Amino acid sequence: MIKPIQNIFTKKAPEGFHFDDKEFAELGMKLKKNVSSVFGRSLAIREVDTGSDNSTEIEMVNLTTPHYDIERFGITFVASPRHADALAVTGAVTRNMELALKKTYEATPNPKIVIAVGDDACNGGIFRNSYAVCGGVDKVIPVDLKIPGNPPSPKEILKALLALMEKIKKRS
Amino acid sequence: MQNQEKELREFLKGVPIRLIGCENGNELYANADEASFPTSMKLLNGKGFTLISMFCEEKFNSSRFTLFYVFERELFDDVLVVVRNLKSKKAASVMQIFPSASWYEREIMDGFGIEFEGNPDKRRLFLHEHFPRDFHPLLKSFRNSHIKSNNGNKAEYMFKEISGEGVYQIPVGPVHAGIIEPGHFRFSVIGETIYNLEIRMFYKHRGIEKLAEGKTPEYCVRIAESISGDETAANAAAFCMAVEKISSRTPPMRALQLRTIFLEMERIYSHLGDLAGMAVDVAFPVGASPFFILREKILRENEQLTGSRFMKGIMAIGGLRKDVSEKAIKNLRKFLDAFEHEFEKALDVVYSSPSAIDRLETTGAIKNEIVRPLNITGPAARACGFQKDTRKNHPYGTYSGLKFNIHTSENGDVMSRFNVKAGEIMESVRIIRNTAQNLQKGPILSKARIRDGHCLSLVESPRGQSLHWAHIKHGLVYRYKIRTASFCNWQSIEHAVMGNIVPDFPLINKSLNLSYAGTDL
Known part of the structure; x- marks a missing residue:
């Protein structure tokens, strides 16, 4: 019984951890400014896995964990394509996921951005010529940004998002 | 190691399989006759063996198709590999004896076109609807390349259903709400309680x-x-x-x-x-x-x-x-x-x-x-x-x-x-x-x-x-x-x-x- 009471009043466990990743924080702040000017306030991303080896998913989840905490820069991962500004697609597109990806794309409101995350999503990777895949994401839906890597690290994903925001800003 | 093999051989006495010999240190190979195959499987199950894998290979030896059944039993470091040479594209199913064989048999059916008699589940496993009907990618005659999708054959995948008053189904996936991989879950529920779940996988099949x-x-x-x-x-x-x-x-x-x-x-x-x-x-x-x-x-x-x-x-x-x-x-x-x-x-x-x-x-x-x-x-x-x-x-x-x-x-x-x-x-x-x-x-x-x-x-x-x-x-x-x-x-x-x-x-x-x-x- 003492433990739970202690737990309420003592310092929370995560408070003991300190991160100091200045480069990431600076990049993030820049990204936040850009997201604010391009999207009003925040950028909502829907993640779709169409055949990755799951390491890319782990890195995407990592973006939301305490070290990176990407939400502080105005970027959220949403549960439905209907709430999304952008789709982040991972993995070569398998034949078995082709239809699901098309439907997800159609369910996303216009204007929409498609980001291919990881080598396989960019061009199909080693699965390019397999009977079971269509190829990279751009073989199925139009792609605006490709982030290479096997898998790309959280920092690389963040950098790429920043580059995308700057590109959109220039265009408009 | 030698003792292990001896003990396992001793333990397998009475099972109508022909023990060939040990390879790679801990794989004991055995041949099984088609006629006594179901009996051997039943006896192995009775002796406490677990079927840990089952797979097919084309032209492994003089037979066109060879099935490998891999077994493990506590106390033995060696695994038992029962080799079954098929004379035709048909084989008796073992899923009634080893339920884990159900998915393996469906997998082999998709890959090689072998029909398992006695397995009631004839649905395809890793090949979804848009793959052509007689397509078996693991056959050596198929050269790996993009294939034309079969738009004509869009038969719906039949999920097992349970019915009754108040039962309804919840389909989930393949695209989920979180940052997670794709798969389909079909729940049959009453209120909030799950009465049946059937999963459908292989959306990420990359070959x-x-x-x-x-x-x-x-x-x-x-x-x-x-x-x-x-x-x-x-x-x-x-x-x-x-x-x-x-x-x-x-x-x-x-x-x-x-x-x-x-x-x-x-x-x-x-x-x-x-x-x-x-x-x-x-x-x-x-x-x-x-x-x-x-x-x-x-x-x-x-x-x-x-x-x-x-x-x-x-x-x-x-x-x-x-x-x-x-x-x-x-x-x-x-x-x-x-x-x-x-x-x-x-x-x-x-x-x-x-x-x-x-x-x-x-x-x-x-x-x-x-x-x-x-x-x-x-x-x-x-x-x-x-x-x-x-x-x-x-x-x-x-x-x-x-x-x-x-x-x-x-x-x-x-x-x-x-x-x-x-x-x-x-x-x-x-x-x-x-x-x-x-x-x-x-x-x-x-x-x-x-x-x-x-x-x-x-x-x-x-x-x-x-x-x-x-x-x-x-x-x-x-x-x-x-x-x-x-x-x-x-x-x-x-x-x-x-x-x-x-x-x-x-x-x-x-x-x-x-x-x-x-x-x-």
Whole structure:
């Protein structure tokens, strides 16, 4: 019984951890400014896995964990394509996921951005010529940004998002 | 080892199979006659053998198709491989005797077009509707290339339905709400209680086994690494071990020791993700964050050691592709001391939260009775009290010389799996520390010609036992069969969720931590 009471009043466990990743924080702040000017306030991303080896998913989840905490820069991962500004697609597109990806794309409101995350999503990777895949994401839906890597690290994903925001800003 | 084989031979007396002999150290091969096949299977089941894998190969010998049934039994280090040569494209099913055969038989039906008489489930497994009807990608006559989709045959996949007053279905997936891999779940529920769950997988089927065919074994290491990202080291090591055994080539001690370190690092970060996930799924982010923080630290350590956060590109046939610096090893040892302390603190946060524990206890229990028939493996089996661990049962690498405990629990519920995984993290830390302390100096790669032959290799990945079968012919991969732990354990979830409420499904799913990529191949 003492433990739970202690737990309420003592310092929370995560408070003991300190991160100091200045480069990431600076990049993030820049990204936040850009997201604010391009999207009003925040950028909502829907993640779709169409055949990755799951390491890319782990890195995407990592973006939301305490070290990176990407939400502080105005970027959220949403549960439905209907709430999304952008789709982040991972993995070569398998034949078995082709239809699901098309439907997800159609369910996303216009204007929409498609980001291919990881080598396989960019061009199909080693699965390019397999009977079971269509190829990279751009073989199925139009792609605006490709982030290479096997898998790309959280920092690389963040950098790429920043580059995308700057590109959109220039265009408009 | 010799004694082992003798004992197993003795034990198999009375089963109408012809024992051929032991290969690669611990594979006892036997031939089975078609006429006495069902009897042999029944007798093996009666003697307590578990069917751990089943696969097909074309033109293995003079028969067009050969089926391999791989069995394991407690107390025996050797595995039994029953070879069944088929005279036609039809074979009697064994799923009534070994229920785990159901998925294997459907898999072989898709891949090779072999019909299993007596298996009531004739639905295709990894080939979804748009693949043409008579398409069997693993036949040698099919050259791997893009194929035309079959728009005419869009027959709906029939899910098993239960009906009655108040029963309704909830379809979920393949695209889920979280950042997670795709799969389809069909719940039949009354109110909130789950009465039936049927899963449909293989949305991520990338054709890995076909892709490996005709490639050099060296290139195939890369393919093994792409099976499942967070089991990179385990799968790559398993494939390398198979080729090494075929070529009678033992990696230098230092390489084996470093492999052990990588395999255990992988176990730690994978389990940390699960512990965090379980806390997230009971709406307890305060408990999840410390685990996420520690996982990130492990991923960074991985990068220091191997140059990749997921340890990609380090394994090689005969050892490792590059060495690890003394400095990195020193840092690792220092890191582990701090890690142990932080991990204990993180565990304390969860263990001292009654509301979190309340959600974990009694949820998603796997009954003991299904563990052997479905060949449930890894932490899921150990959480049911089974002393199953490939590192102990079929030791490989440096594991035979290491002292470590198998963590088990009794209840088979989410809480038990949480406890087992937490215990295994601490055990892995001890293994790494011990190995790093005694790390030998010397080369990391032994060079030798790759020989032709075939071999099974078993590893304990973070999710449980994974089995790899490599067959090298004329220096190239002729057949590469992969059966990951997830392939077996996915079938347990349909049982684990019975009687639970739908909102607990994500929690049960997370506690089993199944790889979609590793199942779908």
